[in-house]
Amino acid sequence: MSDTMQIAQRETGAASRNAADEKTRRLKLNPAVDIFEDSQGVTLLADLPGVTRERLEVSVHDGSLTIEAESVVPTPVNLHLSHAEIRAPYFSRQFAVSDDFDTSRIEANLKDGVLKLTIPRQEEAKPRRIEVSVG
């Protein structure tokens, strides 16, 4: 996320792919998410079974947060699939992130196929008790 150059490049790539290759984009799964907000910020949990850290991309660009991942399940060769409830091994989901959040301090943690994103609020956006002085 700190590498903005790379994000920019990736985003243009995504745009061109969108137009050219619409068919393959449709095969991506929307991962199930839980989103919670408290006074510190937003916590997002996403189910990404079979995804390793190397195959996960979380990026923020122009106020949108993108999660892209590829699931790799170690299977033996000559496997003949006879029943499939998960058909596409690609996950993709986008969220709009408002300016209230400090996107430079997003923390990402992937464990057992669950991605946990912690998106803190900007300091000035945190709720704050305002003392009233009696004068």
Place this chain on the structure above:
Amino acid sequence: MSDLYFSTELFGELDRLQRQMSTLFGGFPSSLRSSRLGTFPPINVGTTDDTIEIVAFAPGIDATKLDISIDKGLLTIAGERTTSLRDSAESRRAYAQERFAGSFRRAVELPQHADPDKVQARYVDGCLLISIGKREASKPRAIAVE
């Protein structure tokens, strides 16, 4: 639309379910015990020459608390998934709760030639991989012509 004429009895329901499953997948685990789509965890089943491979996509589970059993050709995967965030602080607002939480149970009917003594299960990156060997007699074999 013969489905209209089925009674609401449990047996009729199960039968209808089975037929729907078989039209969807055309075979293997579609049976009376198949559950509808969208249940947790989703399962893929495949076969190789030597094994039957079952993958359950169940991220965020404590693998030690998974209960996997084979009884009379029926493989059952049961467990529970808890999300620690869900009921903790009151000041927390939830915007989306799409992830499954709670206990689950899924069953897969194994074919006759599955060998319940040759089962391996691993939990990798949120996927439960179960490999079940086939009985010797059912393995494909080249027959030499004398």
